[in-house]
Amino acid sequence: MNLHELTARVRAGQVDGANLVCLEGGAYLVEARIGARLIPLLDEHGQPLKLLSLEQVHELLGGVPLTLELEHADASEEMCGLQEAPLRSRPAA
Numbered sequence: 001m002n003l004h005e006l007t008a009r010v011r012a013g014q015v016d017g018a019n020l021v022c023l024e025g026g027a028y029l030v031e032a033r034i035g036a037r038l039i040p041l042l043d044e045h046g047q048p049l050k051l052l053s054l055e056q057v058h059e060l061l062g063g064v065p066l067t068l069e070l071e072h073a074d075a076s077e078e079m080c081g082l083q084e085a086p087l088r089s090r091p092a093a
Contacts, residue, residue, distance in 0.1 A: 001039045003049075006032055007064050020057060020068045023050075028057055030068070 001009070009015050014034060021029040028051040030041040043049040051057050061068070 001032060002042050002044070003060065003064075006030075006041060006066075009034070010064055010066050015066065017067045017069060019071045022070060022072045027052055028054070030057070030061070 006015070009032070016033045016035070018033060019031040019038065021031060023029065029048050030051070031038040032041065040048045051060065057068075
């Protein structure tokens with residue numbers, strides 16, 4: 001979804017809110033929440049739009065009546081080969 005479509009959907013009441021995802025290195029992504037779906041904000045090339053500061057986020061979305069929730073990305077979600085269960089468990093007390 002591009003900025004124009006996001007703005008139109010927000011004004012039509014179709015967007016429940018948005019996540020501002022903070023990535024390592026200080027970049028941010030915006031994901032619109034529509035029902036149970038998360039739809040990323042895309043640039044003119046169809047790639048997820050990476051914003052480099054909160055000031056840039058405010059400049060881009062300043063005219064869009066949208067509530068943003070800050071979400072920090074978890075590096076462990078991107079690690080390959082991790083088991084779902086902990087590697088070691090605590091002994092019973």
